Amino acid sequence: MADLKRIAVLTGGGDAPGLNAVIRAVVKTAINEYGCEVLGVKNGYDGFLEPGGLITLGHDEVRGILPRGGTILGTANRGNPFARKVIRDGKEVVIDVSDQIIQNIKLSGLDALIVIGGDGTLHTAQEMYEKGVHVVGVPKTIDNDVGGTEVTFGFDTALGIAMEAIDRLHTTAEAHHRVMVLELMGRDAGFIALHAGIAGGADVILIPEIPFKYEVIARKVMERKARGSLFSIFAVSEGARPADGEQVFSREGDQVYVARLGGIGQKVAEHVEKVTGSETRVTVLGHLQRGGSPTAFDRLLGSRYGSQAVRAAAEGKFGNMVALQSGNVVQVPLKEALAVPKRVNLQGDAIKTARALGISLGDG
Numbered sequence: 001m002a003d004l005k006r007i008a009v010l011t012g013g014g015d016a017p018g019l020n021a022v023i024r025a026v027v028k029t030a031i032n033e034y035g036c037e038v039l040g041v042k043n044g045y046d047g048f049l050e051p052g053g054l055i056t057l058g059h060d061e062v063r064g065i066l067p068r069g070g071t072i073l074g075t076a077n078r079g080n081p082f083a084r085k086v087i088r089d090g091k092e093v094v095i096d097v098s099d100q101i102i103q104n105i106k107l108s109g110l111d112a113l114i115v116i117g118g119d120g121t122l123h124t125a126q127e128m129y130e131k132g133v134h135v136v137g138v139p140k141t142i143d144n145d146v147g148g149t150e151v152t153f154g155f156d157t158a159l160g161i162a163m164e165a166i167d168r169l170h171t172t173a174e175a176h177h178r179v180m181v182l183e184l185m186g187r188d189a190g191f192i193a194l195h196a197g198i199a200g201g202a203d204v205i206l207i208p209e210i211p212f213k214y215e216v217i218a219r220k221v222m223e224r225k226a227r228g229s230l231f232s233i234f235a236v237s238e239g240a241r242p243a244d245g246e247q248v249f250s251r252e253g254d255q256v257y258v259a260r261l262g263g264i265g266q267k268v269a270e271h272v273e274k275v276t277g278s279e280t281r282v283t284v285l286g287h288l289q290r291g292g293s294p295t296a297f298d299r300l301l302g303s304r305y306g307s308q309a310v311r312a313a314a315e316g317k318f319g320n321m322v323a324l325q326s327g328n329v330v331q332v333p334l335k336e337a338l339a340v341p342k343r344v345n346l347q348g349d350a351i352k353t354a355r356a357l358g359i360s361l362g363d364g
């Protein structure tokens with residue numbers, strides 16, 4: 001057992017609904033169960049480098065934040081301590097500031113650092129752990145692409161928003177006899193499009209794990225038309241790609257930024273309209289999937305993760321990540337969880353269900 005006197009919590013990478021539920025649970029569990037002081041680190045690791053970057057979090061600071069989206073701490077997706085962009089002699093350079101951060105963590109007298117983040121932030125957390133920082137990870141992302149856990153918090157909220165978008169597109173698609181293409185987030189994992197597509201009754205679902213053929217998706221629209229269904233709904237992951245082509249990016253990546261996916265929906269729509277003659281429209285749901293109030297599931301999971309993360313710290317289980325396995329919140333080594341990114345299981349029941357329902361996955 002580690003004697004917890006002072007811990008800190010930070011949120012890194014893109015935000016996800018439920019971050020505030022985790023922060024609140026960390027603060028309450030640390031104070032109520034361990035009499036431990038909690039510091040909040042502002043804007044990811046940046047808070048360790050900037051004056052005023054560490055704030056005390058008590059009951060007052062976390063009151064009323066459970067239903068709020070975003071993160072009261074702020075976040076940064078350029079916040080990698082090992083590759084930080086700074087201006088030196090008027091020029092932009094990328095430097096490693098991890099030693100400076102570790103020094104400041106020591107000076108702050110922290111017994112543990114709880115890092116709430118997705119794949120990128122958790123990889124950084126593992127590297128910080130290897131350099132001696134007492135880290136506990138909490139898996140966050142709407143993409144649901146972190147290994148070692150059945151689900152990340154944030155996914156359920158994004159899924160609900162994506163499903164509602166499909167529902168809304170259905171009524172207007174039917175009224176105008178149109179093909180509606182909805183481009184959804186998820187990076188290289190197709191969970192949002194697959195699950196929302198099934199839940200919303202899409203006719204075509206395109207995910208990165210299954211390269212698609214243009215002729216197959218056009219055929220689906222023609223078959224539906226032949227049966228008298230003059231509209232079709234497509235749920236398309238931003239990371240989907242044709243079997244004979246590449247993923248589509250809206251911005252290139254560099255040492256600091258990951259490349260941003262986006263634009264495949266437009267390409268799919270143009271092709272479908274040309275080949276089938278059906279009027280086609282595109283909706284890119286974008287950051288609406290990340291904003292706003294978390295669902296009950298994400299508030300509950302976030303609270304359970306936050307509470308368990310403090311217990312892990314108290315047990316001295318550093319280098320671990322909290323995770324959901326068989327319905328229980330457990331701890332797994334970060335290294336194990338991050339070894340392989342999670343992707344849609346092509347033999348899993350969700351894929352089988354989609355096919356059984358007659359949904360085209362663009363292959364075959």
Ligand code: F6P
Pocket residue numbers: 014077118141142143185186187238260261290
């Ligand atoms: O990882 C979460 C996510 O929302 C992805 O689904 C998406 O590709 C990306 O972040 C968007 O990032 P940004 O916030 O930089 O636009």
